[in-house]
Amino acid sequence: MFAPGRSLVLALFLLLGAPSPSTSAPLTLSLRGGFGQAPATVVLTTRIEKHADNRELCALISSGEFETSSCRAHVGTNAPLQVVFQPFRGLPAGEYLALVVVGRQSPTGERSQVTARAPFRILSALGEYP
Numbered sequence: 001m002f003a004p005g006r007s008l009v010l011a012l013f014l015l016l017g018a019p020s021p022s023t024s025a026p027l028t029l030s031l032r033g034g035f036g037q038a039p040a041t042v043v044l045t046t047r048i049e050k051h052a053d054n055r056e057l058c059a060l061i062s063s064g065e066f067e068t069s070s071c072r073a074h075v076g077t078n079a080p081l082q083v084v085f086q087p088f089r090g091l092p093a094g095e096y097l098a099l100v101v102v103g104r105q106s107p108t109g110e111r112s113q114v115t116a117r118a119p120f121r122i123l124s125a126l127g128e129y130p
Helices: 006-017
Strands: 027-032 035-037 040-048 054-062 067-073 082-084 088-091 094-105 111-123
Touching (some): 027 094, 040 054
Antiparallel strands (some): 040 088
């Protein structure tokens, strides 16, 4: 089973350059509030194809100076098709990357992941990009 927490999210984020070719299930990500003025609130909505190997769902919002994440269990074919992450509030001005990762583990213990990402910007309170 995947260990919960920020270290998992960061490790998966660093591994994104080489996702597993065996992960074919689609994962989509949509943002609400992904372009606005600081301090901003962003809501992430994911749609995850049901898969027996699904174990954990993590979301990360990151810029050069700000980072927040959230992980939850997302186990097997009984997990919901759509997940809405509670609002990420108080995001300062900057350029961001929203990332969602579904961690998988097969019955033989083989681990893989499915990822989706979306860049977005938050403007300063004056409507300027920092």
